[in-house]
Amino acid sequence: MPFAIEIDGLHKQYKGAWNPALDGLSLSVKKNQVMGLLGPNGAGKTTCINILCGLVDADSGSARIYDMDCSRDTLAIRRMTGVVPQQIALFYNMSAWENFMYIGRLYGLQDNIVKERAQNLLERLGLEKHADKRVGRYSGGMKRRANIIASLLHEPQLLVLDEPTAGVDVQSRAMIMSFLDEYHKRGNTILYTSHLLEEAEQLCDEVVIIDEGKFIVNGSPKELVAQTAGCSRLEDVFLHYTGHSVRD
Amino acid sequence: MRKTLATIIKEWILFRRDLAGLLLLFIMPAILIIVMALVQDAPFRDYQELRFDLLLADNDHGSLAGQIKDGLKQSKNFHVIDSIDGQPLSDQKLKTLLMQGKYKVGIVIPKGATAEVVNSANTIANNLSKKLGLGSTLPVREHRNDAYIRMYFDPVSKPTFRTSINYALDKYITYACSNELVKRVSKLSRMSNEDSSTTDDESMAKVFDGVGLKEEALNDKGAYTHHMNSVQHNVPAWAIFGIFFIVVPIGGHIIREREEGSALRIELIPRAHISVALGKILFYTMVCVVQFAVMCSIGIWVMPLIQLPALHLGLHPMALIPMAFAIGFAATSYGYFVGTIFKTTNQALPFGAISIVIFSAMGGIWVPIELLSPAMQKVALLSPLHWALDGVHELILRNGSFADIVQHIVFLLCFGTCLWLVSIYKYNKRGHSIQ
Numbered sequence: 268m269p270f271a272i273e274i275d276g277l278h279k280q281y282k283g284a285w286n287p288a289l290d291g292l293s294l295s296v297k298k299n300q301v302m303g304l305l306g307p308n309g310a311g312k313t314t315c316i317n318i319l320c321g322l323v324d325a326d327s328g329s330a331r332i333y334d335m336d337c338s339r340d341t342l343a344i345r346r347m348t349g350v351v352p353q354q355i356a357l358f359y360n361m362s363a364w365e366n367f368m369y370i371g372r373l374y375g376l377q378d379n380i381v382k383e384r385a386q387n388l389l390e391r392l393g394l395e396k397h398a399d400k401r402v403g404r405y406s407g408g409m410k411r412r413a414n415i416i417a418s419l420l421h422e423p424q425l426l427v428l429d430e431p432t433a434g435v436d437v438q439s440r441a442m443i444m445s446f447l448d449e450y451h452k453r454g455n456t457i458l459y460t461s462h463l464l465e466e467a468e469q470l471c472d473e474v475v476i477i478d479e480g481k482f483i484v485n486g487s488p489k490e491l492v493a494q495t496a497g498c499s500r501l502e503d504v505f506l507h508y509t510g511h512s513v514r515d
Numbered sequence: 516m517r518k519t520l521a522t523i524i525k526e527w528i529l530f531r532r533d534l535a536g537l538l539l540l541f542i543m544p545a546i547l548i549i550v551m552a553l554v555q556d557a558p559f560r561d562y563q564e565l566r567f568d569l570l571l572a573d574n575d576h577g578s579l580a581g582q583i584k585d586g587l588k589q590s591k592n593f594h595v596i597d598s599i600d601g602q603p604l605s606d607q608k609l610k611t612l613l614m615q616g617k618y619k620v621g622i623v624i625p626k627g628a629t630a631e632v633v634n635s636a637n638t639i640a641n642n643l644s645k646k647l648g649l650g651s652t653l654p655v656r657e658h659r660n661d662a663y664i665r666m667y668f669d670p671v672s673k674p675t676f677r678t679s680i681n682y683a684l685d686k687y688i689t690y691a692c693s694n695e696l697v698k699r700v701s702k703l704s705r706m707s708n709e710d711s712s713t714t715d716d717e718s719m720a721k722v723f724d725g726v727g728l729k730e731e732a733l734n735d736k737g738a739y740t741h742h743m744n745s746v747q748h749n750v751p752a753w754a755i756f757g758i759f760f761i762v763v764p765i766g767g768h769i770i771r772e773r774e775e776g777s778a779l780r781i782e783l784i785p786r787a788h789i790s791v792a793l794g795k796i797l798f799y800t801m802v803c804v805v806q807f808a809v810m811c812s813i814g815i816w817v818m819p820l821i822q823l824p825a826l827h828l829g830l831h832p833m834a835l836i837p838m839a840f841a842i843g844f845a846a847t848s849y850g851y852f853v854g855t856i857f858k859t860t861n862q863a864l865p866f867g868a869i870s871i872v873i874f875s876a877m878g879g880i881w882v883p884i885e886l887l888s889p890a891m892q893k894v895a896l897l898s899p900l901h902w903a904l905d906g907v908h909e910l911i912l913r914n915g916s917f918a919d920i921v922q923h924i925v926f927l928l929c930f931g932t933c934l935w936l937v938s939i940y941k942y943n944k945r946g947h948s949i950q
Contacts, residue, residue: 320783342785350783354776360532361525370780372521373787417780 271456272296277328288314290480301457303471311480312460349423355410359403374421388416408439468501522794544757556745570621571597572604577629586687623665631662640699651706751907754810762850762867769854803843829911841927842903848931855938874898
């Protein structure tokens with residue numbers, strides 16, 4: 268079974284919405300691949316991630332992670348998946364260290380294991396000196412890095428990141444990108460969404476562009492650039508397929 | 516269990532960093548119980564403990580007025596004022612002072628009142644003499660209908676106050692009339708019988724005192740019985756109100772966790788939510804127990820410092836611990852419920868706060884439910900605050916034991932469990948923590 272994620276004909280329409288968030292979306296992510304899920308605002312990226320991690324039920328279609336059904340095998344999937352949400356999913360009035368200890372305990376990990384893992388990740392993401400500071404007092408970049416650490420304490424095989432570098436300075440972004448590359452090279456799979464196409468071009472083995480809940484095109488960034496007439500960058504390809512009109 | 520313990524530790528960390536929350540949970544209820552106990556001290560006091568200024572215009576100057584005055588003075592409930600600036604009170608002056616609101620009550624003893632009492636006593640004595648064949652009679656004249664003692668009240672006086680004063684005065688008038696009757700019968704007896712040794716005034720008076728009234732403790736345990744007073748009512752009542760006000764911080768806390776995203780983190784961790792919810796509820800329930808203990812301590816040690824009676828915890832004070840636990844569980848579960856069903860703090864906090872005020876009004880926190888209409892007394896049974904207060908009263912006023920509060924505890928635990936289960940169900944619906 269070569270796929271970490273398989274999505275087939277996924278359809279989702281929220282109550283009161285005019286248009287479906289996902290309209291028959293199909294895609295797959297190979298094991299040990301970094302897949303970039305790209306699309307303009309409202310394309311359905313976050314809905315797709317929420318269905319994958321069992322936060323939202325699809326109306327129809329199927330989503331599977333490591334051959335497990337995302338709507339039924341939610342607990343098993345959550346054990347092997349790390350999700351870095353767009354929100355800073357941490358307790359702001361607690362230090363990063365206190366957050367990690369608490370989250371580790373909720374995963375059922377022994378304190379010594381949590382400490383070791385948190386220490387390594389803090390060092391790797393440049394937060395070791397700030398571990399005892401309350402998360403609410405962190406800069407945007409520090410919060411994003413702490414958010415990533417919290418998602419990795421249980422050592423997931425699949426990491427799903429929803430715009431992990433939004434609002435982050437250049438230095439923090441570089442550190443996060445370097446860390447994700449290293450994490451991928453250790454044999455893990457990454458599904459990643461971003462509006463920063465340079466970042467995707469640099470990190471991803473393959474990207475899939477979706478719009479209005481539908482699959483548009485996929486391929487490696489280089490292939491897509493080469494295949495699309497008049498495009499020299501991934502951003503050109505993106506605009507070619509999704510148009511120049513502003514999305515709300 | 517480890518996850519629950521981890522949550523309790525986490526809640527403790529957050530709790531001690533939230534100074535405003537601490538103030539709300541401890542200092543505000545402490546201020547509330549002290550203020551309410553002070554404000555309601557006078558209304559709660561028995562009339563035997565209070566001393567009223569009573570205006571008295573004596574137009575009679577006879578023995579009746581003297582006996583009423585003596586009776587009022589001896590009762591220690593009344594401070595009789597029959598002259599102002601050295602001048603005896605007139606009817607008009609008395610009414611003016613009452614209208615000005617300077618005094619609450621006044622009585623006017625009409626001219627000839629003593630003569631009328633004597634006349635009535637003579638009539639009764641003559642009837643008795645005739646029936647007993649004593650042969651002697653006392654002088655009587657025709658009965659006057661206008662010789663009644665008039666009472667006047669400040670218009671703002673409450674009906675219960677008027678009734679109480681009315682009863683008290685009636686007692687003294689009856690006593691004075693009875694006394695006069697005893698004197699008249701004694702006089703007749705002496706006129707008919709040379710030997711007065713068995714019918715003197717003193718022995719006749721003893722006949723009237725033959726059956727008296729004495730209040731005794733309801734329980735047969737030889738223990739003290741504490742009557743309802745401001746402290747016994749207000750300390751537990753407002754402590755319970757304060758405990759239920761934990762709905763506000765808990766509701767806000769749960770919504771804030773959802774808004775900040777930390778609730779999403781919990782939802783993404785397999786099988787964490789129930790343990791987290793249990794840890795949260797256990798932690799805040801323990802906070803409620805501590806809060807109740809602090810409020811009781813204020814009742815015991817602080818109230819006497821401000822001239823109020825000390826709170827007494829009854830014969831089984833340890834039974835207050837499970838009672839406080841049940842109250843805390845119900846309050847915390849309600850807060851959890853409010854935080855779960857509402858999406859924003861703007862919805863949850865006003866609902867939580869106002870619903871507690873409504874529950875408290877229904878449940879007898881503001882006014883004892885005995886004073887409510889029969890229909891409202893039935894509605895009160897739906898309020899968890901009623902069960903909480905009644906359970907505490909069972910222990911501290913009726914000297915009950917744990918067995919006497921089992922049904923109160925069961926109701927509160929069922930109330931809390933139902934709300935908790937609804938909250939868990941709501942939370943378990945997918946995407947609950949997604950904003």
